[in-house]
Amino acid sequence: MENKIEKKYIPLAEYFSSATDDKIQLSFTEIETIMGHSLPNSSYLNKSWWKKTKPPLKHYLAWIEQGYYVTTIQPGYHVTFEKPSSNSNAELDSLENAKNTFITRSIETDDARDLAKLLSKLDAETDFMLYGKNERDPSVQSVRKKITNLRKNNSSSIIVAVVEGQIGGLISISGNKAPRAKHRASIYIGIIQKFTNQGIGTLLLKDAEKWAISNSIQRLELSVCKSNAIAINMFNKFGFTIDGERKQSLKINDEFENEIYMSKLLNI
Incomplete structure (x- = not known):
């Protein structure tokens, strides 16, 4: 192609x-x-x-x-x-069981507006993010500047999932410029609720790992709220292991939340 x-x-x-x-x-x-x-x-x-x-x-x-x-x-x-149907009389699957069509790709500068909307929506939908609803208001200009800077270096990147014509999720890879830490990067993943449980998270993780290996990154790191069992299970299945726990790391709705630190060593 x-x-x-x-x-x-x-x-x-x-x-x-x-x-x-x-x-x-x-x-x-x-x-x-x-x-x-x-x-x-x-x-x-x-x-x-x-x-x-x-x-x-x-x-x-x-x-x-x-x-x-x-x-x-x-x-x-x-x-x-x-698309001409080979069997026009075949019964269609129910909408409830149908999965959305999606692809993943690297972020582009023209995605700035959609990415800003996605970040705001993620903050509003879950308590597992660093920011809560209306606690930040990313401007299109600031997001565009971030994307421009990301595309200039090989230590960081953002990969987005485009679901049914809209950006429905992302994985951010943040590397290090210091020589002693250039081999590792932190990742952050977010998918809006209506597009969860469709394999998007797994594909984003695979793409992030592929990108990391191609850029000589040997260790991926992340943090996740201890109560976010679904995310922890996904990371476990993808080969991440628990490094430790930071107690009272976040304060959400006036309640302290511990964070689990996880990592995966990549074979290069």
């Missing part, structure tokens, strides 16, 4: 590759969120850009090679992609 289409369309190809619905409608904003890049002006102005299936442009391979075709276009608003 990388040899056929521009790099920026690869996340879109991965999205359609993992999709299970025969008919998908995506807004232009959702498509750009999946890509992590803006669509060209021609896609907003001309329906023919979406219907094109001939070189030299090859963006259409992102969906054509996954069996999807563009059926309707509302310029600037949404595009409908459909």
Whole structure:
């Protein structure tokens, strides 16, 4: 795929590759969120850009090679992609059992607004984060600056999960510049509640480990609230071990909370 289409369309190809619905409608904003890049002006102005299936442009391979075709276009608003069904009479799985389509990718500067919204939502949804609801208000400008700085070095990174056209989770990898600590990095993971229990956390951890190894990081570290049994169990399954416990590390809703420190040594 990388040899056929521009790099920026690869996340879109991965999205359609993992999709299970025969008919998908995506807004232009959702498509750009999946890509992590803006669509060209021609896609907003001309329906023919979406219907094109001939070189030299090859963006259409992102969906054509996954069996999807563009059926309707509302310029600037949404595009409908459909896959011919091999059994149009087959019963659909219930919505309750259906899993959301998602991909993971590295953060892009254009994600600043969506990332700021995600951080605020995570703070509001759970008591397991460092900040609570409305305790911080990350500005788009400050988030964009952070992303820009991250993309300039190889000791830190953010990987996001794009779920059904929106950023629904992330894993942050924070490394060290000091020579004696360059081999280790701390990670932070957050997924909004409606997208939990779908394997997103595991995939983010795998991507973080892959990124760490490629950047010569040999030890990943994290801290987690002792009462967050679900997260601790996930980290255990992924090979993290407990290093220790910091008592009364946090004060949440006027109650002290202990933190568990965990780590994983990577084979490089």
